[in-house]
Structure formats: C-alpha cells, structure tokens
Amino acid sequence: MHQRFTLWWQPAFFLLVGFLLLGHLSAAWAEAPQALVLTKGGERQSLSLSEIESLGLYEVTMQHPEGPEGTFAGVWLDDFLASQGLDEAGRVRFIAEDGYTTFLTAEDRQEKSYLLVTRLDGEPVPQEDLGPFMLIVPEDAEAALDGSASITRWIWALRQIQVQ
Numbered sequence: 001m002h003q004r005f006t007l008w009w010q011p012a013f014f015l016l017v018g019f020l021l022l023g024h025l026s027a028a029w030a031e032a033p034q035a036l037v038l039t040k041g042g043e044r045q046s047l048s049l050s051e052i053e054s055l056g057l058y059e060v061t062m063q064h065p066e067g068p069e070g071t072f073a074g075v076w077l078d079d080f081l082a083s084q085g086l087d088e089a090g091r092v093r094f095i096a097e098d099g100y101t102t103f104l105t106a107e108d109r110q111e112k113s114y115l116l117v118t119r120l121d122g123e124p125v126p127q128e129d130l131g132p133f134m135l136i137v138p139e140d141a142e143a144a145l146d147g148s149a150s151i152t153r154w155i156w157a158l159r160q161i162q163v164q
Contacts, residue, residue: 058115
C-alpha cells in the first residue's frame, strides 16, 4: 500500500514542480530586456534597448491603428541607421516576430519620417501592446486611424532589421 501511494504522488509532484518552474522561467523571460537583431551583410548583432535609445528619444502621443494608445517614444529611423553606418542603405528589410516583412527604400525614408518605437508610456513596449519594438509614421497617425493612409510600412512586434 505504501508503494502504491508513492507511485501516485510522484508524477503529480513532478508535474507541479514543472509548472512552477515553467511559470518562473516565462516570467523571467518577459521581464528580460529585449534586443533588436541588426543584420548587415552577413554580420548579425543584437542591440539592447539602451544601445538603441542612446541616440535620444522622441515622443508622440497617439493611438496606434492596431489598438495601443498613449505616448510612444523611440528614435528616428534615419538617426538609428546613421548610427550603424547605414544611412546610405538603398533598401532596408524589417521582420516581425510572426514573419511579417516590410521594406523601405531610401526614397521611402526621404518621403516620410519613421520612428523606431522602444517605449509606450515610459516603459518598454510589452508584447501584448505590439512590442518589443515597432516602426510607425507619426505624421500619418490620424490618417492611419481613419483609413486614409496605408499602414503597410508600419510594423509591430519587430525583431530584426536587415540591410544587404
């Protein structure tokens, strides 16, 4: 009888420990600083939030067409690219966590000012608010909300920027 009890509670115990450990690890991952991967040529580098924000933050208060509303802060894309020696890049690819991709040419970047968003209301952008990084066009915010401006070049849950 004692052996039967031991066999019953051991799997339940290990299952409970596994759930607790998994919950702890996912909470730690959610609190970990996010990084943006920059690929230029064949080189990959990971840029931390503080490295990106060292260029100085610009803020805009608006509603994102996909939901989040508040004060979005980040660095101008052109400043970011220049800081990486990529201001002359002819074509830049942006890749979201879900695989969505958009491209910007040098001409696109001359027509509009793009903001590489790193914060929402002073905090790193959480995943549930389309984070950790996003690319927006502040001057088109109202037009994007009413549907008169395309948001195909806006990207959220941004994970990687590639320059050939």
